Amino acid sequence: MSENTKIEWCDHTFNPWEGCQKVSPGCDNCYAEARNTRFGGGTAINWGPGAPRRRTSAANWALPKRWNAQADAFMAQHGHRQRVFCASLADVFDNSVPVQWRRDLFDLIAATPNLDWLLLTKRIGNARSLYSEAYLDSARAWPDNVWIGATIVNQAEADRDIPKLLAVPTRVRFLSMEPLLGPVDLTKLMNPGPLHQRGAFINALSGGTYGEVPATGERLRITHSPIKHIDWVIVGGESGPNSRPMHPDWARSLRDQCEAAGVPFLFKQWGEWGEPDSIERTGIAHHGWFEQDRRDGGVPRHEWPGPMQNGVELASLRPEVFRVGKKAAGRLLDGRTWDGFPS
Helix, strand or coil, X not given: CCCCCCCCCCCEECCCEECECCCCHHHCCCHHHHHHHHHCCCCCCCECCCCCCEECCHHHHHHHHHHHHCHHHXXXXXXXXXXXXXXXXXXXXXXXXXXXXXXXXXXXXHCCCCEEEEEEECCHHHHHHHHHHHHCCCCCCCCCCEEEEEECCCHHHHHHXXXXXXXXXXXXXXXXXXXXXXXXXXXXXXXCCHHHHHCCEECCCCCCEEEECCCCCCEEECCCCCCCCCCEEEEECCCCCCCCCCCHHHHHHHHHHHHHXXXXXXXXXXXXXXXXXXXXXXXXXXXXHHHHHHHHCCCCEEECCCCEECCEECHHHCCEEEECCHHHHCCCECCECCECCCC
16 A cells, blocks of 8 residues: 555655654654654654754655656556655644744645645644745645644544644645544534534534534534535554553444545554454464463453443443554454545
8 A cells, every 4th residue: 555654544754854742642652752762862852842853864855756756657556646644753833843944845745746745733723824934925825735634532632623624724634543542523523613602513524513402412504604524534543562542432433423424434553452353363263362361361451441231330341452462453443444545
């Protein structure tokens, strides 16, 4: 699926600079900070408030133009435009980055129209202002080949940040819900506007602001003007040594929400933790292997509280996941891969 990256949802990664600062619960076990620490001799020299960001080499900045020139050959081989994830080791809308660097990046994006640039940020509230700052022009149109994504890890971030993403005037808007740390309902986001006082909410997948009839639960659309919606949802569990498990039903719920709305859904990975039936290790009897590991205590187990009935936990219905490693856990959800992409 990928040319120059192992990330399932893109073909290339490009880092114009390196360095960032933690701003979300999803940042707690940041792989990019760990990498920066490793290459910095034990200190994350480009991480945190006041730390200098490191611009990458001119040779690295030349790569996108090479990919752009190879567009016809890539399309013939893969059947889609090249998707470039920018930036996996930084954040394009980090306000600690020099303005000129961001202007250079958007000039590069404009000069490579055969590439689709996926700008994923944990600072979606900065996107519009910092783009305008780069060109000193608040009315300047965003390039057609830019997709803007927001990292969302729980309901609080969804309520706070998705309305900001919907306000960005870009062609494609997407969510990266990795690491997914809690259940999220994308069809009923808290409305940040004055309609919130009337109990209104936003359906980010279908577009529109709705109210709910108290007696029946029926949803009525309040605003009739068109509203932008999310075009793509990526979901994944956390990987790495201190990873937190993802409840299987959190992923299933988001898949079902996307299916109902006709929004492409991509399940990237379970992370370090997986359900017994989702394990992709070959040559091993899955359930037998897990039973053996349970007896030996070789694989840590995580259980959530089960559903309650008359004050008693129905333990037999409790979902159970095991720490088996990213490769073994794989990326099957209910027995299949989910590789939806915007058309």
